[in-house]
Amino acid sequence: MWQESVNILVYEWLKMAYGERLSDALNFFIYDTVKILFLLTTIIFAVTLLRSYFSTEKVRVYLSKRHEYTGNILAALFGIITPFCSCSAIPLFLGFLQARIPLGVTFSYLISAPLNNEIAIAMLLTMFGWKVAALYIGFGLLVAIIGGIIIGRLGLEKEILIEVKPLEGELNVDEEKIAFKTRLKDAYDYTLNILQKIWLYVLIGVGAGAFIHGYVPTEFITSIAGGDNPFAVPLATLLGVPMYSNAAGVMPLIEVLTSKGMLMGTALSFMMAITALSLPEAMILKRIMSLKLIAIFFGTVTLGIIGVGYLFNALL
Amino acid sequence: MKIEVLGTGCSKCKTLEEATKQAVAQSGQFAQIEKVEDIMKIMEYGVMSTPALVIDGKVMSTGKVLSVNEIIELIKAH
Numbered sequence: 001m002w003q004e005s006v007n008i009l010v011y012e013w014l015k016m017a018y019g020e021r022l023s024d025a026l027n028f029f030i031y032d033t034v035k036i037l038f039l040l041t042t043i044i045f046a047v048t049l050l051r052s053y054f055s056t057e058k059v060r061v062y063l064s065k066r067h068e069y070t071g072n073i074l075a076a077l078f079g080i081i082t083p084f085c086s087c088s089a090i091p092l093f094l095g096f097l098q099a100r101i102p103l104g105v106t107f108s109y110l111i112s113a114p115l116n117n118e119i120a121i122a123m124l125l126t127m128f129g130w131k132v133a134a135l136y137i138g139f140g141l142l143v144a145i146i147g148g149i150i151i152g153r154l155g156l157e158k159e160i161l162i163e164v165k166p167l168e169g170e171l172n173v174d175e176e177k178i179a180f181k182t183r184l185k186d187a188y189d190y191t192l193n194i195l196q197k198i199w200l201y202v203l204i205g206v207g208a209g210a211f212i213h214g215y216v217p218t219e220f221i222t223s224i225a226g227g228d229n230p231f232a233v234p235l236a237t238l239l240g241v242p243m244y245s246n247a248a249g250v251m252p253l254i255e256v257l258t259s260k261g262m263l264m265g266t267a268l269s270f271m272m273a274i275t276a277l278s279l280p281e282a283m284i285l286k287r288i289m290s291l292k293l294i295a296i297f298f299g300t301v302t303l304g305i306i307g308v309g310y311l312f313n314a315l316l
Numbered sequence: 317m318k319i320e321v322l323g324t325g326c327s328k329c330k331t332l333e334e335a336t337k338q339a340v341a342q343s344g345q346f347a348q349i350e351k352v353e354d355i356m357k358i359m360e361y362g363v364m365s366t367p368a369l370v371i372d373g374k375v376m377s378t379g380k381v382l383s384v385n386e387i388i389e390l391i392k393a394h
Contacts, residue, residue: 056364056379083379087326088365090355095364162355167362186380284324288355 006031025214032206032252036126037199040248043122044194048187051118052178054081056092063109064099068152071105076144079112080137086114086281090288097164104152111301112144115276119198123251124271128258136268139312143272143304150300159293201249209256222261232266233309237302240273247274265312272305317347317394320370322358329367331381336369339387347391 006027010016016023059078066074084092089110096106116137124133212221225232243250251271258267282294289297321336323329333351340347352358352370361370365379369387376390 057362060364083365085326085328085365085379087324087328088379090324091358091366092364094355094359095362098359189383 002035003031006034021214025210028213029206029210032209033203036123036202036206036252037195039126040119040122040198040202041191041195043125044118045187045191047118047121048083048190049183051081051083052183052186054078056082056088056095059109060096060099060101063096063101063105066101066105068102068104068149071102072108072145072148072152075101075105075109075148076112076141079109079144080116080141082113084113084117086278086284089281089284093285094162094164094288097160098167100166102152103157103160104148104150106148107151107297108144108148110297111147111276112141114278114281115140115144115272117247117275119194120247120251120271120275123247127251127255132264132268135312136271139268139308140272140276143276143301143308147297147300147304151296154296156293156296159290160288161290162288198248201246202252205246205249205252209252212253212256212260216260218260221257225257225262225266227263227313232263233269233313234306236266236270236309237273237277237305240270241277241279243274247271250274263313264316265309265314268312269305269309272308273302276301276305317345317391318350318372319347319391320350320352321367322352322361322363322370323367324355324358325353326366328381332367332369335382335384336387339384339391342384343388343391345391 009030010023010027011018014023014026016026059082063071063075063078093106093110096109097103121133121137124136222228225236229235240250254262254267254270258264277298282298285294285297319336319340321329321333323332329351333349336349340349358366358368361368361375363375363378367381368378369376369382369390371390371394374394376394377386382390
């Protein structure tokens with residue numbers, strides 16, 4: 001339906017010739033933008049509404065009663081359904097430790113939460129469908145669980161620069177009664193807010209994608225990001241780091257790259273590096289952690305992401 | 317009345333601070349507004365998602381940029 005409307009607009013109303021580079025690129029651009037913005041709005045709204053039922057405070061109470069392994073697994077899972085913003089990383093981190101949640105379990109959450117942010121999940125569902133989204137979430141959880149267990153085993157508690165006073169007594173959260181109408185309105189406001197922030201990146205991303213789609217030869221992409229290049233996975237991971245918080249702009253690019261021969265494992269590594277490895281977050285965490293701990297944290301996640309990429313490329 | 321805006325200095329926290337100032341001005345009530353950036357103080361309130369709004373020592377909202385009207389409601393309800 002969308003494709004047909006766009007065809008009519010480009011080839012009939014604008015009277016552009018079918019099968020030419022410029023008209024193809026324009027057609028692709030309009031079709032993709034409309035599709036992405038529509039689905040993005042729907043998915044972000046749904047995810048935000050669902051999330052309003054889970055708060056980090058509740059998760060903390062729940063996790064404080066768990067031990068290693070189960071704690072790591074649950075922490076990673078909770079990372080999917082709770083909202084996370086890198087500006088809250090410090091209070092969250094210290095808050096977990098205050099509740100005597102083990103360091104490794106805390107890290108499992110800290111790896112999983114940004115990885116499974118609503119924009120990344122919405123973009124994945126929109127551009128790649130539910131299978132790739134499920135793979136991304138599944139492998140993301142694996143990295144978060146194993147990464148957390150490793151960090152927990154290294155005994156790095158002394159690398160935290162602030163003395164954390166454990167909370168006294170029982171942890172409790174006052175159950176807030178929020179009307180469904182209020183939740184709907186909050187989710188609507190939040191979705192609008194996110195869209196205002198990312199729509200330009202989506203346009204730029206789709207525009208660049210349309211350019212590659214129409215002008216860059218497939219052989220070129222395959223030679224760099226395809227099976228011929230054994231270093232494609234680590235390269236993609238490193239490239240993903242400075243793209244932080246631009247999942248919205250980069251995902252359309254990745255879609256085009258995969259359609260032109262980029263291997264899916266390489267694409268997954270790229271996406272995970274974009275969301276999970278954030279330099280601004282590292283700068284924020286430096287206020288409460290030693291450089292050594294930050295380096296171990298980022299190193300573990302990087303290795304995990306590269307591992308996922310190779311594993312996936314080998315399996316498929 | 318003492319209103320505290322808790323936040324570690326991100327842009328959302330500044331937005332909430334501005335909204336709070338406007339809300340107090342519009343509500344016509346006298347309130348002292350303080351921006352709390354010290355992480356240890358924020359932790360004492362048990363807050364894990366910033367920005368948060370505290371009125372007279374009671375946490376009213378966390379992890380959300382409230383609108384001016386929402387803050388006025390909270391001030392009135394207090």
